[in-house]
């Protein structure tokens with residue numbers, strides 16, 4: 001087993017742990033996706049999982065939400081042993097853990113607002129027909145989250161008419177609908193251009209700090225990881241090979257650490273090109289908002305006056 005080369009640092013680790021992964025191994029057929037992986041995350045920490053494609057980042061994130069189960073080892077999240085939970089207790093835990101996906105996972109033909117409201121589905125009973133099945137307070141909360149991510153004007157627009165960066169902001173608003181304690185994000189900017197990526201990452205960090213969220217986010221760009229996270233956990237072939245504060249850490253330090261755990265020049269080249277570079281996706285065109293209809297106008301007015309009364 002390769003031990004983490006640097007111990008966790010930073011004052012946050014003195015705080016209460018909200019995530020504890022101990023000795024988790026997970027195999028899929030012949031593939032070992034995680035190998036004796038351990039990790040402790042304190043409340044309010046902003047942690048990046050860094051590694052090449054196939055190094056186990058998504059698998060580790062999925063274990064934190066109970067979507068995957070370890071072959072050996074334990075995963076404890078918010079005091080519950082996730083690997084043992086099923087049914088209602090598992091759903092209750094998932095209600096406290098928001099998930100932001102690489103491909104946004106929005107329902108394209110639905111409006112932006114309906115997509116955000118699906119984040120509250122675990123709190124809604126009975127059938128829903130469009131927006132009618134949701135209580136007014138939920139709609140107002142969803143509009144509030146859309147305002148938070150800068151998309152209030154697009155609330156009644158079809159989700160699939162938005163740009164990628166805007167769709168990811170809808171994904172963030174949907175996760176916020178859960179009032180989560182923890183936010184997990186799996187390569188949230190992998191398909192965005194550099195400008196949209198920077199905006200989305202800044203927004204996640206800003207919201208995490210404002211709302212005292214704990215964040216675990218997988219990325220494969222070392223520059224972004226260093227500038228964005230409080231701490232980097234580096235994975236290689238399913239093993240944790242690096243676990244350290246980003247303070248004072250340079251890209252060269254990270255490359256050296258990966259260099260120490262690999263003897264293959266080919267792999268180092270891959271690390272240099274894959275985690276050592278920022279992707280250059282094409283910049284996106286801005287999207288004009290649709291006009292809301294009469295009922296939508298009413299909801300927006302109610303939202304605006306409720307918000308102004310709170311101020």
Ligand SMILES: Nc1ncnc2c1ncn2[C@@H]1O[C@H](COP(=O)(O)OP(=O)(O)OP(=O)(O)O)[C@@H](O)[C@H]1O
Nearest residue numbers: 028031032033051052053054055056057058059060
């Ligand atoms: N459900 C599955 N069935 C079979 N193999 C899987 C499954 N999930 C993950 N794997 C394998 O486990 C390994 C780790 O995959 P994982 O998706 O966790 O890596 P990753 O670091 O997130 O990669 P990427 O950056 O490409 O998303 C890979 O070899 C992958 O093919």
